[in-house]
Amino acid sequence: MITLFLIDDHSLVRLGLSKILSRFDDIKILADFSSATEALAALGQNQPDIVLCDISLPEMDGIEFTKRAKDKYPNLKVIMLSSHKEEFYVLKSVEAKADGFLHKDVLENELIEAINRVHQGGSFYSQDISQIIINSFVNGDKPSIPQLSAREKEVLHFLVEGLSNKEIADKLYISSKTVDNHRANILKKLNLKNNVQLVRFAIEHKLV
Numbered sequence: 001m002i003t004l005f006l007i008d009d010h011s012l013v014r015l016g017l018s019k020i021l022s023r024f025d026d027i028k029i030l031a032d033f034s035s036a037t038e039a040l041a042a043l044g045q046n047q048p049d050i051v052l053c054d055i056s057l058p059e060m061d062g063i064e065f066t067k068r069a070k071d072k073y074p075n076l077k078v079i080m081l082s083s084h085k086e087e088f089y090v091l092k093s094v095e096a097k098a099d100g101f102l103h104k105d106v107l108e109n110e111l112i113e114a115i116n117r118v119h120q121g122g123s124f125y126s127q128d129i130s131q132i133i134i135n136s137f138v139n140g141d142k143p144s145i146p147q148l149s150a151r152e153k154e155v156l157h158f159l160v161e162g163l164s165n166k167e168i169a170d171k172l173y174i175s176s177k178t179v180d181n182h183r184a185n186i187l188k189k190l191n192l193k194n195n196v197q198l199v200r201f202a203i204e205h206k207l208v
Contacts, residue, residue: 001028005031005032007034039051040060050079055082057193063093064096084103090129
């Protein structure tokens with residue numbers, strides 16, 4: 001029997017995964033979580049074989065969860081299941097010692113293959129994700145942060161300073177709606193959920 005935790009802040013994703021995996025007698029979902037913080041705390045009481053984890057999560061992202069979980073429970077296996085394929089997040093997941101990385105458009109048979117292979121002590125990366133990893137090792141690349149436009153960088157700078165959308169709009173002579181569109185684009189590019197995560201990310205990676 002392969003036991004799992006599911007971590008995703010979208011209830012429909014968790015429900016869909018649960019429905020798919022429930023059809024397999026040798027797979028059992030012990031619990032599902034909308035937050036990595038809750039999942040990390042639960043590992044102390046009921047540790048699964050594998051955690052299927054999204055990257056973009058509130059409070060603590062999937063990469064940080066993987067680092068902390070692996071540090072505390074070295075035998076735990078983690079498979080990233082993300083809607084993003086950017087090199088930065090793939091390589092950061094590898095650095096965090098994730099055992100696999102799948103895009104959310106993965107087919108059912110590939111998901112089951114990944115779970116089985118990781119459970120047997122191997123690793124699993126879908127073909128396009130594997131190519132990103134291979135290219136990075138061949139070229140000696142370090143994880144590169146997704147590129148922001150000049151205007152997005154200006155908006156990010158003011159967000160880190162704590163300015164409101166209206167204050168940023170006044171400084172840049174654009175509308176508040178345009179500021180909000182830029183903010184949404186930045187969050188999407190960096191695979192973040194909110195301004196708190198955005199500010200933390202910007203400071204940690206010296207974007208401002």
